Amino acid sequence: MQACHTPLQNVPFAQVPLTDAAPNGVKRGGKVRFVTVRAIALVLGVCLMGGSATMAAEPRVTARPLSLLPESTSFPVATDVRVGGDDRQTRFVVDLSEKIDVAAFTLADPYRVVIDLPQVTFKLPAQAGEHGRGLVKAFRFGLIMQGGSRIVLDTKGPVRVDKAFALAAAAGQPARLVLDLSATDRDSFLRNITMQDRSLRLSSKTSLSPEPEVTADPRPLIVVDPGHGGIDSGTKSGSGQDEKDIVLAFGLMLRDKLVKTGKYRVEMTRSDDTFIPLDERVRFARANKASLFVSIHADSIPRSEGQAEGASVYTLSPHASDAEAARLAEAENKSDVIAGVDLSTEPNDVANILIDLAQRETKAFSLQFARDLVGEFKATTRLHVRPLKSAGFIVLKAPDVPSVLVELGYMSTKDDLVHLISTEWRSRTAGSVVHAVDTFFAPRMAGASTGAR
Ligand SMILES: [Zn+2]
Numbered sequence: 001m002q003a004c005h006t007p008l009q010n011v012p013f014a015q016v017p018l019t020d021a022a023p024n025g026v027k028r029g030g031k032v033r034f035v036t037v038r039a040i041a042l043v044l045g046v047c048l049m050g051g052s053a054t055m056a057a058e059p060r061v062t063a064r065p066l067s068l069l070p071e072s073t074s075f076p077v078a079t080d081v082r083v084g085g086d087d088r089q090t091r092f093v094v095d096l097s098e099k100i101d102v103a104a105f106t107l108a109d110p111y112r113v114v115i116d117l118p119q120v121t122f123k124l125p126a127q128a129g130e131h132g133r134g135l136v137k138a139f140r141f142g143l144i145m146q147g148g149s150r151i152v153l154d155t156k157g158p159v160r161v162d163k164a165f166a167l168a169a170a171a172g173q174p175a176r177l178v179l180d181l182s183a184t185d186r187d188s189f190l191r192n193i194t195m196q197d198r199s200l201r202l203s204s205k206t207s208l209s210p211e212p213e214v215t216a217d218p219r220p221l222i223v224v225d226p227g228h229g230g231i232d233s234g235t236k237s238g239s240g241q242d243e244k245d246i247v248l249a250f251g252l253m254l255r256d257k258l259v260k261t262g263k264y265r266v267e268m269t270r271s272d273d274t275f276i277p278l279d280e281r282v283r284f285a286r287a288n289k290a291s292l293f294v295s296i297h298a299d300s301i302p303r304s305e306g307q308a309e310g311a312s313v314y315t316l317s318p319h320a321s322d323a324e325a326a327r328l329a330e331a332e333n334k335s336d337v338i339a340g341v342d343l344s345t346e347p348n349d350v351a352n353i354l355i356d357l358a359q360r361e362t363k364a365f366s367l368q369f370a371r372d373l374v375g376e377f378k379a380t381t382r383l384h385v386r387p388l389k390s391a392g393f394i395v396l397k398a399p400d401v402p403s404v405l406v407e408l409g410y411m412s413t414k415d416d417l418v419h420l421i422s423t424e425w426r427s428r429t430a431g432s433v434v435h436a437v438d439t440f441f442a443p444r445m446a447g448a449s450t451g452a453r
Contacts, residue, residue: 087156104164106160108193113155119143139154152340159181163178166178224267226247227296227297245273248273263438295406297408303412310416311408362398370388373436376439
């Protein structure tokens with residue numbers, strides 16, 4: 001796609017004049033803040049076609065098979081992106097294969113601008129988003145749910161969205177999405193946020209299947225949770241592999257191997273490249289009364305912090321077992337911030353759940369499975385020097401589902417990366433997880449009288 005890439009310096013800020021009219025602009029307080037809500041309607045429309053989603057004050061969107069959606073070739077394509085301007089005013093432009101509707105809103109702590117779009121295929125230059133310009137520090141883009149894409153800009157400080165609009169192709173220029181930002185102060189920024197129509201931020205309510213299926217199947221349900229997805233790529237290797245892809249490939253293989261035993265029911269929080277909020281993963285496991293939740297990740301550390309290698313297994317605890325565990329939990333818990341999920345309306349109940357005494361039994365089971373897993377890994381893969389750790393991972397907080405988070409290895413370590421991208425290693429290591437699951441459930445499956453799940 002390099003052919004599509006136009007170097008920044010060749011595209012002056014003024015190429016798309018600031019005086020361009022914002023079609024469908026909604027004026028509020030004398031400033032055009034949102035272009036249109038049609039993008040949201042479009043996204044919702046696509047989602048609702050899938051079936052059982054219910055539209056209420058806070059729309060919920062159901063995950064559904066990809067086959068219900070148009071072929072990916074029919075999605076508009078984003079071909080290039082430019083950022084121009086300075087610390088007072090910055091323009092963000094995306095070239096598109098066709099005109100689409102856009103909606104933008106801002107989020108605080110950290111300062112972000114979120115642009116919601118109908119589903120778009122991103123074919124942007126490889127390094128796009130790593131470095132910004134002017135008020136934009138960096139940005140990322142990707143699927144936020146089936147039918148909806150998102151771009152999240154990290155800004156250097158509080159900003160105001162002066163304009164957000166789309167232009168049809170004209171005069172040899174492709175269709176474009178244009179966002180104009182200007183610097184503002186924190187008070188004005190926060191005032192603007194409270195004025196924003198909360199219904200615009202629907203995609204923070206993306207949810208997995210809302211109602212658990214009633215099943216007479218007595219086999220224990222295992223939820224496999226590949227981390228990250230869509231707009232949240234997770235960590236990256238030096239050679240450009242994304243954590244989200246590596247953990248999805250592992251998760252799919254693990255699912256297949258578990259299903260093959262015939263002993264378990266298996267569900268995945270995601271089986272494609274979609275973003276799922278952390279809370280939603282937990283809610284999914286609880287609503288479906290899972291007997292075990294296994295979250296799959298891969299770690300990386302900056303070169304300046306030295307070398308680390310091997311797999312680790314984490315359980316939940318309010319106090320991190322060491323500094324590395326604390327660092328990792330902080331990084332993994334950022335997923336929702338990265339995806340531009342609006343958390344301001346969600347009560348933060350992590351602290352309460354962490355001290356919930358009802359967790360005691362779950363905690364013991366989680367630890368037991370973590371030990372089983374480390375025992376199995378010893379025979380098949382490289383382990384971290386301290387393979388069993390704990391920290392405050394949001395995704396492990398279900399009080400009634402034994403939950404572990406597996407870090408398969410370090411994408412920043414060459415030898416680990418060789419494993420992580422090898423099908424043979426993946427198969428062997430997923431096999432170890434199956435053995436650990438067998439060990440974990442054996443006593444309970446042998447005698448139902450134990451009362452354990
Ligand atoms: Zn991760």
